[in-house]
């Protein structure tokens with residue numbers, strides 16, 4: 001916020017004594033209870049608000065510094081944020097962590113016992129949402145003036161449970177016990193229109209300015225979460241919008257005649273807009289409510305951005321100098337048309353001037369390559385829901401296609417391909433095209449991804465406007481994914497490097513490299529990994545009942561379930577290991593624990609069945625007295641950020657086995673490598689950049705690259721020929737088909753077998769042999785602990801590049817052109 005306020009006065013102290021005093025006072029005055037009678041939740045909420053108060057003080061100083069500097073701001077628009085738990089992060093960032101244990105012990109509680117009440121806000125699906133959180137963390141850490149905008153879903157990503165091995169979804173009522181980390185800001189509410197009609201403006205002969213009278217109005221109420229920077233005073237915010245009925249929605253007439261339920265119809269309809277996160281990752285069914293959500297986010301946020309701009313500025317000429325908006329995928333792309341509408345219809349600017357401002361303001365990040373994941377919306381739906389915006393899309397498209405025709409005279413084919421409107425039985429708006437046309441910069445999220453975007457998916461646009469295309473390889477925050485997730489390794493790193501400076505300068509990890517050959521350091525490194533694995537083993541045993549050996553190779557595949565990510569390939573390997581042990585029980589094998597984690601979209605039946613199969617395979621493997629000596633399969637339910645923080649530090653092997661050319665980047669791959677896991681992976685997404693940095697000797701590469709995969713597809717891929725040519729593959733597939741994992745019932749998993757032998761869309765069978773052979777070299781490497789540990793150390797040492805601080809710096813330099821604003825100490 002940049003509101004002018006008197007300089008804030010500090011109300012919290014920064015000594016242990018003051019912290020303890022505030023805790024007791026907050027328990028008494030905020031929770032209305034005493035130490036003697038406080039419950040667990042009382043303790044948690046008290047600690048949370050006591051820590052939060054320290055951030056509020058910094059936030060107030062940040063707002064004052066921003067107001068004074070009137071800088072250029074980054075506004076990050078994202079339909080998703082996966083922030084993870086807040087308590088431990090904020091203890092770390094306020095440097096109060098060190099006081100909590102002694103105080104808690106004094107009071108007879110453990111901090112860990114309180115942390116169970118710290119609910120993770122699951123406001124996202126996967127990588128895209130978590131990336132938004134990492135970038136916000138890095139922006140604050142780098143003192144970049146920034147605000148994130150999102151939706152305050154009442155129900156976040158569903159909770160996954162297993163019943164008879166099947167995924168069962170339960171609602172995620174994350175605010176049930178209250179959320180101590182957010183501040184409501186009802187004064188900044190906004191009104192958003194839907195439906196209705198448009199009429200011409202008699203003063204505009206060109207008919208580019210029109211007036212929209214919405215048929216329904218909904219209120220957007222903001223609250224914000226604080227986003228502190230590490231090692232700095234900056235605290236930015238993420239502003240989350242919740243839909244509320246506008247005041248007139250209560251139907252008194254109906255209420256008066258006894259229609260109590262009908263009287264609140266409009267209220268329910270309005271509030272449904274932010275009711276639930278769409279649990280889809282990449283497969284998007286077109287649904288009206290989802291489009292309503294998207295426009296709701298965009299309309300509220302743009303009004304808020306303009307409100308903030310006007311606190312220190314006037315006129316529109318300077319708008320794009322003070323405001324840069326980053327669109328996180330196409331979900332918020334209606335912002336392009338909304339800003340045009342605001343400028344042209346409501347503020348009276350000419351079309352060309354408005355378009356110049358709009359195009360200078362927006363930038364777009366693309367997170368996919370799957371054509372089916374590129375959002376499109378039916379024209380008919382848009383005409384009904386957002387009639388004025390549809391007119392604006394037509395006008396933008398009209399001027400854009402004029403430009404295309406000028407560039408390619410007579411080539412109507414290119415016009416058809418590039419048009420924002422996709423023609424056909426049902427005409428649809430291509431959101432990615434609108435995004436590219438309306439933006440200054442477009443970026444992919446890893447080098448290969450950007451290359452493929454410019455070469456295939458958005459090829460025509462890259463030809464026309466090469467200067468718009470950029471690559472910004474993703475990154476992850478080392479604070480959450482190394483320091484918080486892996487305190488033991490962090491301590492060892494700090495000891496080796498002399499100080500904690502690496503936390504904000506991750507390339508300093510290179511300093512570990514020379515110690516990779518030091519036996520004492522290796523032993524210490526191994527001890528840390530073993531300690532983390534023992535911790536994970538205990539947690540897994542508690543949650544799944546399965547015992548795992550902390551000395552076994554910990555082989556981890558954690559990500560959303562999707563065919564292109566190829567959990568089915570990992571499973572074929574597991575079954576092959578099982579079959580080998582059964583065929584020759586006397587031989588010796590490298591003991592392995594294979595850990596799966598991830599959710600499938602509730603409507604994604606193929607992947608839900610695969611989840612069931614993973615659980616069934618786990619059941620057979622873990623109860624076979626011979627096989628389970630060497631192999632265990634575990635699948636803790638409900639993988640989320642909190643669980644990632646437990647699992648990643650314990651991993652020895654990171655599975656990054658997507659079909660080359662399909663995974664845009666991946667960020668789990670970076671988190672795992674940073675924590676010393678070795679990657680087994682294809683040349684896909686950021687795997688390539690990881691391998692380039694850690695060195696080919698320290699990375700297990702297998703499978704086809706993108707050109708090979710494309711060539712095989714073109715030549716007519718036949719999964720059956722791979723099945724027939726490879727004995728072990730055939731046996732693995734047949735083991736599934738035989739009913740081994742369904743108590744002899746051959747039907748249950750028949751669709752999995754049919755999918756593999758029928759289409760095998762992502763060519764798992766073609767990569768099977770190369771994968772299994774590569775896994776054999778992994779097992780071989782594991783038998784030499786010194787070699788393995790050396791490789792592990794080098795992975796951590798050489799992954800400093802994958803800090804999201806570097807990512808944000810690149811966005812700042814290439815795209816945002818923003819400068820930091822330092823916030824003074826109190």
Ligand code: BZD
Nearest residue numbers: 125126127128282367445664665666667
């Ligand atoms: O974005 C992911 C990509 O699959 C990863 O390769 C990449 O690393 C991350 C971050 O750039 N994409 C998603 O996570 N996508 C979604 O979650 C999503 C959500 C709703 C609708 C469509 C996609």
